[in-house]
Amino acid sequence: MADDMGAAKERKILVVVDESEESMNALSWCLKNVLVSTSSSTDTLILLYVKPPRVVYSALDGTCRTANSRHFTTLQSLISLYLFDCVIEKAKRMCREQFQDVKVETMIKHGDPRDFICQIVEKLHVDMLVMGSHGYGVIKRAFLGSVSNHCAQNVKCPILIVKRPKSASGSK
Amino acid sequence: MADDMGAAKERKILVVVDESEESMNALSWCLKNVLVSTSSSTDTLILLYVKPPRVVYSALDGTCRTANSRHFTTLQSLISLYLFDCVIEKAKRMCREQFQDVKVETMIKHGDPRDFICQIVEKLHVDMLVMGSHGYGVIKRAFLGSVSNHCAQNVKCPILIVKRPKSASGSK
Numbered sequence: 001m002a003d004d005m006g007a008a009k010e011r012k013i014l015v016v017v018d019e020s021e022e023s024m025n026a027l028s029w030c031l032k033n034v035l036v037s038t039s040s041s042t043d044t045l046i047l048l049y050v051k052p053p054r055v056v057y058s059a060l061d062g063t064c065r066t067a068n069s070r071h072f073t074t075l076q077s078l079i080s081l082y083l084f085d086c087v088i089e090k091a092k093r094m095c096r097e098q099f100q101d102v103k104v105e106t107m108i109k110h111g112d113p114r115d116f117i118c119q120i121v122e123k124l125h126v127d128m129l130v131m132g133s134h135g136y137g138v139i140k141r142a143f144l145g146s147v148s149n150h151c152a153q154n155v156k157c158p159i160l161i162v163k164r165p166k167s168a169s170g171s172k
Numbered sequence: 173m174a175d176d177m178g179a180a181k182e183r184k185i186l187v188v189v190d191e192s193e194e195s196m197n198a199l200s201w202c203l204k205n206v207l208v209s210t211s212s213s214t215d216t217l218i219l220l221y222v223k224p225p226r227v228v229y230s231a232l233d234g235t236c237r238t239a240n241s242r243h244f245t246t247l248q249s250l251i252s253l254y255l256f257d258c259v260i261e262k263a264k265r266m267c268r269e270q271f272q273d274v275k276v277e278t279m280i281k282h283g284d285p286r287d288f289i290c291q292i293v294e295k296l297h298v299d300m301l302v303m304g305s306h307g308y309g310v311i312k313r314a315f316l317g318s319v320s321n322h323c324a325q326n327v328k329c330p331i332l333i334v335k336r337p338k339s340a341s342g343s344k
Contacts (some may be wrong), residue, residue, distance in 0.1 A: 152324050152333055158201055162330040
């Protein structure tokens with residue numbers, strides 16, 4: 001399916017977005033270098049925002065834990081919805097500015113991004129997965145492992161991993 | 173550099189090719205979905221063929237070794253040159269058939285592809301690296317580790333990993 005598709009065929013391109021600069025850079029790169037390709041508006045861009053489980057650092061025994069209390073869950077949901085709105089609004093603005101005709105769909109999920117991304121790619125018959133390489137911050141990455149590495153090994157469709165901008169890497 | 177480039181800018185796209193169906197599929201996917209994008213001929217496609225060290229399976233102690241005898245080295249060079257010609261000719265034909273205007277350059281290297289690919293990406297200021305996910309066969313992969321995984325973690329530019337065609341995966 002994904003392997004023999006031509007450029008004129010409608011493509012479903014899933015872009016993983018979050019609060020990080022890396023994910024916005026990945027979206028921007030995709031818009032400039034992949035979506036502009038067809039000079040038609042047959043592509044559908046699916047913006048996926050996955051909010052990973054909230055990682056709580058316990059001061060008592062020094063371990064990381066996933067908060068599952070009622071208060072945390074409620075707070076987490078509210079924050080996630082707020083962040084989702086901000087991130088998606090920013091991503092949509094970027095799409096409009098760079099490529100007005102593209103169809104944009106949005107999705108939000110809560111849980112381990114590694115599982116959700118692979119499941120959605122499969123379920124929606126995505127033709128291409130696009131993601132940054134350093135999403136989710138240092139602590140969450142240590143907890144969740146590298147999401148992009150996991151996806152690169154497990155999704156069946158082509159995957160484009162866009163690295164951290166040079167200016168950003170230099171400042172780290 | 174790679175992070176803020178527009179589609180109109182000249183892009184250097186490095187495609188790793190070898191005898192495998194995966195690498196030709198990656199090239200084909202790139203031609204159909206990325207190179208066609210600019211509707212200009214400002215892209216340069218660099219076809220890189222890296223011949224990894226010959227892996228010899230020792231019947232005596234069951235370990236894999238890199239052959240470094242004179243005979244093996246000479247034979248290996250001759251075979252590599254022959255394979256290089258075949259692979260590059262096939263790849264160039266694919267480029268001409270799908271995208272006549274693209275500028276194509278070719279390179280051959282002997283050694284560990286993980287090192288060479290990363291070095292060349294850096295040296296030539298490549299804007300995008302394209303590769304299949306399952307090159308080099310089962311035994312060589314066990315010996316060399318996953319080349320695409322290594323590159324995904326180490327190159328600075330965006331990397332597109334194109335998976336094995338569904339028909340081929342199904343037959344495995």
